[in-house]
Amino acid sequence: MSTEDFSLMDGQSLGCLDHVLREINKYKTQHEALLAEQKILRDGIDNNNNFAKQFQKRSEGRKTSIEDEKKKRTMIIQKEKKCRAVQNENTKLQVEILKVKEELHSLDQRNTSLKKQTEISTAVPERRVVFRGNTKEGAHAVSFDVNPRIVYPMEGGTALITFEEEDVAQKILNLKDHLVQLGDCTITVQAKPIQFLVPSYVEMETQVCSRRILVSNLPKEEPEDRVLDKLYIHFSRKKNGGGEVEDRDMLHDSGTVVITFVDDNIAKCLSDKQDHEVDFGKKKYKVKVTPFLNGEISQMKICNSVCMRTVLLTGIPDIMDKDNLQDNMEIHFQKMANGGGEVEGIMYNPPGHTTLALFDEDSPKDS
Template sequence: MSTEDFSLVDTDSLDSKQKEIQKCKKKHESLLNEQKILKDGIENNKNFAREFRRRAEERKVSIEEETKKCTKTIQKEKEKCSNIQEEQSRLQMDILKMKEELQSLDRKNSSLKKQTEISTAVPERRVVFQGETKEGAHAVSFDVNSRIVYPMEGGTALITFEEEDVAQKILSQKEHRVELGDCAITVQAKPIQFLVPDYVEMETQVCPHRILVSNLPKEEPEDRTLDKLDIYFSRKKNGGGEVEDTDMLHDSGTVVITFVEDNIAKRLSDKQDHEVDFGRKKYKVKVTPFLNGEISQMKICNSDSLRTVLLTGIPDIMEKDNLQDNLEIHFQKTTNGGGEVEGILYNPLGHNTLALFEEDSPKDSQTE
């Protein structure tokens, strides 16, 4: 090439091209850097996505395990609640049973208290059940005739033997198997105990309105006796006055007469003996003061009925009379440890019976 050829080249244009080339290089480098940044970002995003999936999987497993634990916990709590409800129901049943037992004890205590409500001093005496019963609101009492009314529970029987030794032998065996034809029952033998007065002190005072009339004719009817006494003691010529009330005391066979005025009773009791006209015949009656008494001190003690045994646990499986007969036959046999039976009373389940105990007649010169 000649010198002239080189001179034809434009230096400014060449510089401009070089500058453009430099710019392109820088732009290329910039693009490469951006590409690298994008690749790094994509890789980071992939790593982040992988980490996210891993954590999500772990979280899913953790949630499933937590759910299982919660389900088990809820099930256990439900079981606990169910157990608590069952325990609460059982406790409520126990409370009801305890209330029933307390009511039963209250009734028994009330009965025992009634037995100790005595109108006068009573020495301790032997009593025995002789098969009699007594009804009425005032049946539970212990009077001067040594009579005790014993409230029998259902499914029990009272049996009195002629000999104490037989009763004690029956008690020592405690349980007895009684054959009833095709079946048999087992009954328990228990002693009979009473609360009886051991020592009684009473504060008494003469009633100004009442008198006690005794020695009454037994052959006259009660209504006629009361009418004749009312007529006799209401007349002033006999020392009487206006009668307010007449009342027959059947246990003692005496009559209480109440006057309106309070000076009549003393006048009649001072005379004491009075002859009352009953129409066909005159009878001499005795008038004594009527005492109002209040127990000031009393001690009680336990007393056993040595010839009477209480049988409990008797099911209601046949007619009352048939079952009572079977019990009597069983305990009469010496092979069963029994002996001669003086009296027996069976009270079926669901029934209430009051057994009357009276003073036991002395045997072998023994007293109590």
């Protein structure tokens, strides 16, 4: 364009151009402002992205830390459980150890007691025994048989009759009611079995008495009172190892004497010596002193025992004197026609009277 062309422009055209330039500058300014805002927004987005990455990184680290904490807690809990289990097991073991110690202590006491008893030189007076050729199956330990002696209270109006044969007694029991002729009259008596509760198994705990001794091997030719007096005098003297005597008792079933002292320290010294020579005046006799054992039943089993050869007769009235009635009863039950047989023994107790019948062991008859 030449200057001539510009020269043709009037003032109005120049005003429009200025307006356009101002508009251009305005929009240029707005554009620059938009660019600046865009930069700010871009920087904000970058910062937010950085923050998001940092947050994610921290979140992952925290998650890992939480999982590690969980693992540690789980391990701690398992260790605590194991510790508690170990503690419980330890407590149980301690309780068992205490029980074992108590049992060992009890066994030691028992062993000491048994050892003391074995050192007593059998702790019983000497009694003569002999083997007669009899044997017994299944015996695995040393034992002593105790013969029963049962005291049976008889009611009035009853009789006990023992037959020589068990079969006869069973026949009498099976018949139950029996008509017995007594002179001019006849009575009816009832036959009943005799039953006892007897011990079938007995265990005893024995202890050495500290104040008693058992004296055996006593002179049989001396009277009982003289034996008791001489033993009392001998064991009362300190020069014989004795002391003040509280009591003395004769045990007739074993032929021994129990002497009781006032003090505790005398019995052991006398039993340790065992053999003692006692002056009976005309002659001196050697007696044996052994410890006296106090027995206490620790276990006992009871069983029902039936007398196989003895029958109880009841319902007997008092219609004649005792001896005549007893003879008539014996005659009646000896007759086979009445179901009876040979009578070994009979005892009648009249009404209104009390009598104690003694039952001994029924030993087998010699073949």
